[in-house]
Amino acid sequence: MEGLFITAIDLIGTFAFAISGIRLSSGKNIDWFGAYIIGLVTATGGGTIRDLFLGVTPFWMLDGKYFLTTGVALLAALLFKDRILRLGSALFLFDAIGLGLFTVVGISKSLEAQLPFWVAIVMGAVTGSVGGLIRDVLLNEVPLLLRRNIYALACVMGGLVYYLCTQLHFSTSVTELTAALVVILVRIVAEKFNIHLPVMSPVKQEDKDQPDRI
Amino acid sequence: MEGLFITAIDLIGTFAFAISGIRLSSGKNIDWFGAYIIGLVTATGGGTIRDLFLGVTPFWMLDGKYFLTTGVALLAALLFKDRILRLGSALFLFDAIGLGLFTVVGISKSLEAQLPFWVAIVMGAVTGSVGGLIRDVLLNEVPLLLRRNIYALACVMGGLVYYLCTQLHFSTSVTELTAALVVILVRIVAEKFNIHLPVMSPVKQEDKDQPDRI
Amino acid sequence: MEGLFITAIDLIGTFAFAISGIRLSSGKNIDWFGAYIIGLVTATGGGTIRDLFLGVTPFWMLDGKYFLTTGVALLAALLFKDRILRLGSALFLFDAIGLGLFTVVGISKSLEAQLPFWVAIVMGAVTGSVGGLIRDVLLNEVPLLLRRNIYALACVMGGLVYYLCTQLHFSTSVTELTAALVVILVRIVAEKFNIHLPVMSPVKQEDKDQPDRI
Numbered sequence: 303m304e305g306l307f308i309t310a311i312d313l314i315g316t317f318a319f320a321i322s323g324i325r326l327s328s329g330k331n332i333d334w335f336g337a338y339i340i341g342l343v344t345a346t347g348g349g350t351i352r353d354l355f356l357g358v359t360p361f362w363m364l365d366g367k368y369f370l371t372t373g374v375a376l377l378a379a380l381l382f383k384d385r386i387l388r389l390g391s392a393l394f395l396f397d398a399i400g401l402g403l404f405t406v407v408g409i410s411k412s413l414e415a416q417l418p419f420w421v422a423i424v425m426g427a428v429t430g431s432v433g434g435l436i437r438d439v440l441l442n443e444v445p446l447l448l449r450r451n452i453y454a455l456a457c458v459m460g461g462l463v464y465y466l467c468t469q470l471h472f473s474t475s476v477t478e479l480t481a482a483l484v485v486i487l488v489r490i491v492a493e494k495f496n497i498h499l500p501v502m503s504p505v506k507q508e509d510k511d512q513p514d515r516i
Numbered sequence: 517m518e519g520l521f522i523t524a525i526d527l528i529g530t531f532a533f534a535i536s537g538i539r540l541s542s543g544k545n546i547d548w549f550g551a552y553i554i555g556l557v558t559a560t561g562g563g564t565i566r567d568l569f570l571g572v573t574p575f576w577m578l579d580g581k582y583f584l585t586t587g588v589a590l591l592a593a594l595l596f597k598d599r600i601l602r603l604g605s606a607l608f609l610f611d612a613i614g615l616g617l618f619t620v621v622g623i624s625k626s627l628e629a630q631l632p633f634w635v636a637i638v639m640g641a642v643t644g645s646v647g648g649l650i651r652d653v654l655l656n657e658v659p660l661l662l663r664r665n666i667y668a669l670a671c672v673m674g675g676l677v678y679y680l681c682t683q684l685h686f687s688t689s690v691t692e693l694t695a696a697l698v699v700i701l702v703r704i705v706a707e708k709f710n711i712h713l714p715v716m717s718p719v720k721q722e723d724k725d726q727p728d729r730i
Numbered sequence: 731m732e733g734l735f736i737t738a739i740d741l742i743g744t745f746a747f748a749i750s751g752i753r754l755s756s757g758k759n760i761d762w763f764g765a766y767i768i769g770l771v772t773a774t775g776g777g778t779i780r781d782l783f784l785g786v787t788p789f790w791m792l793d794g795k796y797f798l799t800t801g802v803a804l805l806a807a808l809l810f811k812d813r814i815l816r817l818g819s820a821l822f823l824f825d826a827i828g829l830g831l832f833t834v835v836g837i838s839k840s841l842e843a844q845l846p847f848w849v850a851i852v853m854g855a856v857t858g859s860v861g862g863l864i865r866d867v868l869l870n871e872v873p874l875l876l877r878r879n880i881y882a883l884a885c886v887m888g889g890l891v892y893y894l895c896t897q898l899h900f901s902t903s904v905t906e907l908t909a910a911l912v913v914i915l916v917r918i919v920a921e922k923f924n925i926h927l928p929v930m931s932p933v934k935q936e937d938k939d940q941p942d943r944i
Contacts, residue, residue, distance in 0.1 A: 328660070329718025335669050336662030339717045350569075355778075355788055360569055363635050383717075399758050421791050435868075440649075442658045446869045448755070448764030502765045503811075504757025520758075541876070543932025549883050550876030564783075577849050598933075656872045707795055712893045 313371050315400025319345040322376035323437050342372045347433035352408050352425050397491040402482035405430040405457040409464050423461030430457040450501050452492035460485035527585050529614025533559040534589035537651050556586045562646035566622050566639050611701045616696035619644040619671040623678050637675030643673040664715050666706035674699035741799050746801035747773040751865045770800045775861035780853050781837050790925035821903025826917040830910035833858040833885040837892050851889030858885040878929050888913035
């Protein structure tokens with residue numbers, strides 16, 4: 303029963319991430335297959351990099367459902383284009399849910415591999431946010447992740463709450479659920495109230511032209 | 517004899533991919549060593565990512581011939597610049613041959629690693645097309661692979677034909693040759709007749725500015 | 731004593747690389763956490779790719795000091811912004827020292843893994859220069875590494891000197907120190923006297939539009 307629930311959330315997260323990638327491919331002279339690839343990279347990129355760091359086989363090589371879900375997302379985007387791409391707030395919610403779940407998956411998988419907790423938190427953030435990073439690089443944009451925005455930071459906060467729950471001896475499922483909820487809420491609240499960290503202010507131009515720009 | 521043939525094709529593919537990278541470095545304030553690196557990444561990037569996914573040592577670490585071939589390609593580009601860079605259709609043909617061969621190499625290597633067939637097809641496409649993807653990212657362009665163009669899709673078609681041949685119990689060499697030819701022909705025919713998938717049409721601007729752009 | 735010295739140099743290199751990333755994040759609408767990530771990627775990206783190639787656990791997963799040092803670098807950049815970011819020549823020197831040390835670390839680690847010498851030299855160059863490459867890709871610029879500039883080439887020269895010293899049966903510490911110094915000196919001299927390889931001259935436009943642009 304619990305496994306079914308996790309699978310459902312996992313697929314919803316994959317679907318939402320894939321849609322976000324496919325959506326950003328619109329109007330850029332990218333064809334259907336290119337959009338599929340962008341969707342796939344958005345949905346699976348973070349977990350793939352995590353698995354390479356952990357030295358294990360990338361998760362999507364063991365189960366075809368991520369490729370299929372991305373295919374369904376492309377089909378949905380093509381069939382119900384106007385409707386699905388206008389589902390702004392619902393998509394945002396899906397994406398936040400995906401972020402929360404993927405973060406928790408990354409943390410749990412790293413703890414199972416006996417890694418220290420701070421590494422697990424890093425892996426959670428990698429799992430949640432690197433897919434979108436690669437997507438932005440492929441689309442030739444400065445990654446949204448880096449701009450003023452609570453995104454990877456929401457993953458880190460979820461990771462800290464995960465740690466806290468573990469110290470308080472909460473059960474695994476309560477811990478995972480709590481941490482995922484924190485990621486989701488931080489993400490939503492920050493977006494709704496436009497909360498973000500300060501940006502790095504510019505250095506004066508004459509300094510920038512120095513030869514120390516390595 | 518067969519080994520010699522494969523080595524020859526392998527080096528021709530490497531050479532053509534390297535030339536395509538070096539060529540695109542022209543006129544971008546990139547120096548000779550930078551052009552060499554771009555050529556190298558174009559020729560070896562796909563196989564390297566495949567090997568990281570498979571969890572094996574990157575192929576070029578085991579044999580210096582790929583670095584040497586790229587060096588020869590750079591030398592050729594510098595010595596016979598006007599002639600070699602104007603060899604438009606011959607280079608295109610070389611590149612298509614390289615694409616076909618690299619795809620088949622990727623599939624065979626994955627099947628030897630006991631992976632399911634669909635994963636092997638993905639690995640074939642990764643081997644054939646990711647080098648050009650990284651090249652475009654480094655040159656700060658939206659990857660050609662994503663734009664309207666039958667490229668990665670040709671690899672996938674070759675992979676499906678590979679599967680078909682296996683099901684029909686063809687010998688390994690016939691299977692590999694047939695699959696490589698399919699990739700090459702699909703690529704050439706698509707380019708010649710300007711066949712491509714539809715592009716993703718733009719979403720209306722007001723939708724794009726929604727906060728759901730994650 | 732020697733271990734302490736190496737740790738100190740290692741941390742100085744990390745700090746300098748982190749500062750170079752953080753500095754380039756200024757004035758690009760990147761927030762503090764984004765600047766931290768850019769600093770981290772600059773300082774650890776090269777060694778991470780090397781470790782993935784070598785098939786070992788990324789070095790930063792085994793020791794938190796690289797993440798901490800990057801945090802200190804961000805703090806320093808925020809607190810002493812005007813002063814630290816204007817420290818042009820000192821930062822350049824730090825960065826050159828980091829480049830020399832990281833190159834030597836990459837070579838030594840690869841030789842310990844029983845790799846052939848030419849692979850070790852490649853790994854040295856990867857360790858020293860790929861962090862800056864990823865930084866530039868994330869900041870959506872053509873990597874400085876590729877432009878006219880003695881950077882990766884300095885790593886290769888250091889690697890050749892490392893080989894020479896080994897052939898002359900120098901002790902490990904003398905070999906490492908000599909190679910690092912060569913990298914540092916080549917880098918500084920090339921920058922000071924504006925020495926660089928020729929750039930790739932442009933191909934005529936009509937050639938570039940050929941279908942061979944794969």
